[in-house]
Amino acid sequence: MQVTNASNVREVDPASGRIQRSNSLVEDVYEAIFAQLMSLKIAPGSRITVDSLVKELEVSHTPIREALGRLEGEGLVLKTHLIGYRAAPQITxxxxxxxxxxxxxxxxxxxxxxxxxxxxxxxxxxxxxxxxxxxxxxxxxxxxxxxxxxxxxxxxxxxxxxxxxxxxxxxxxxxxxxxxxxxxxxxxxxxxxxxxxxxxxxxxxxxxxxxxxxxxxxxxxxxxxxxxxxxxx
Ligand SMILES: [Zn+2]
Missing domain, CATH: 1.20.120.530 (GntR ligand-binding domain-like)
Incomplete structure (x- = not known):
């Protein structure tokens, strides 16, 4: 659920019920996925499903999609039409x-x-x-x-x-x-x-x-x- 006020978008975390500033939530989600990619917990080339990240990180789809979009821009995540996201393969x-x-x-x-x-x-x-x-x-x-x-x-x-x-x-x-x-x-x-x-x-x-x-x-x-x-x- 998103609540918009004059200055920014706020999001209610369904797990804790806490209201967090949307940009810091995206930042946290981004950091969590980034750390998993860098440490190979998400293996190179493997599929990344938004639904499983929703469960694991206990946040809604929106910040996860935003974070994945940012990681795509950094070359760490690839998005394929109809298939979805996967971790970039290891460099050759x-x-x-x-x-x-x-x-x-x-x-x-x-x-x-x-x-x-x-x-x-x-x-x-x-x-x-x-x-x-x-x-x-x-x-x-x-x-x-x-x-x-x-x-x-x-x-x-x-x-x-x-x-x-x-x-x-x-x-x-x-x-x-x-x-x-x-x-x-x-x-x-x-x-x-x-x-x-x-x-x-x-x-x-x-x-x-x-x-x-x-x-x-x-x-x-x-x-x-x-x-x-x-x-x-
Ligand atoms: Zn150095």
């Missing part, structure tokens, strides 16, 4: 190799450019986006993993922003690289090691050292590739 080995080749061509160079024009304000932005990737805490592991994937995407995107080439930035953003690669494997090693590599990149930025930033970024992407390669065995 070939696609994986292509993605990493693309990243290695673009990101180390961009990191060098970002380092060359680094200032305190930009450094603070980068440190903050890296800081959001907390190490293990008590939180739900699935949620932690999906948060890390998103934060990693933001951290790399910010570096591309400061490299000052919108075309490069868009090209990488359009691939939704981080969502696809993190879905290859649900493993804490993937995140723990990346944090140290991010620190090395940040140190190079703090020193405004383009050569060090280029090298640290290249090493991070190569290590990321090596960590995820066993997923294809």
């Amino acid at each position: 080995r070939r696609r994986f190799d292509e993605l990493y080749e693309l990243r290695l061509l673009l990101e180390p160079h961009a990191a060098a450019k970002a380092a060359a024009s680094m200032d305190e304000a930009k450094l603070a932005v980068l440190e903050e986006s890296a800081g959001g990737m907390a190490r293990r805490d008590g939180k739900d592991e699935r949620l932690r993993y999906s948060n890390f994937a998103r934060q990693d995407a933001i951290f790399h995107d910010r570096i591309m922003e400061f490299a000052n080439n919108e075309l490069v930035r868009e090209t990488l953003a359009f691939q939704h690289t981080h969502f696809h690669i993190f879905r290859l494997m649900f493993h804490s090693r993937v995140t723990e090691e990346a944090l140290d590599e991010h620190q090395a990149i940040l140190a190079a930025f703090a020193a405004s050292d383009p050569a060090a930033a280029e090298q640290a970024m290249r090493r991070h992407i190569e290590h990321s590739r090596d960590r995820l390669l066993p997923a294809f065995d």
Whole structure:
């Protein structure tokens, strides 16, 4: 049931009877499904039925459809006419190799450019986006993993922003690289090691050292590739 007032749409949660702001409900539903996709609880390529999510998450169809629409825009969910939704299939080995080749061509160079024009304000932005990737805490592991994937995407995107080439930035953003690669494997090693590599990149930025930033970024992407390669065995 939806109740509209002057400023926003409110939805009554049939399970708890609580009235929630509709946009925060969609956000919560989105996060829940996103975490299931990233942690492979929803297997790549598998069907996603709105009715089963309605039961599981105890919300109505509307926020689920909205959340699925957003995930479709991010390449994580596919919608087929008459069939419905399914999780995007896992990327192929070939696609994986292509993605990493693309990243290695673009990101180390961009990191060098970002380092060359680094200032305190930009450094603070980068440190903050890296800081959001907390190490293990008590939180739900699935949620932690999906948060890390998103934060990693933001951290790399910010570096591309400061490299000052919108075309490069868009090209990488359009691939939704981080969502696809993190879905290859649900493993804490993937995140723990990346944090140290991010620190090395940040140190190079703090020193405004383009050569060090280029090298640290290249090493991070190569290590990321090596960590995820066993997923294809
Ligand atoms: Zn990273």
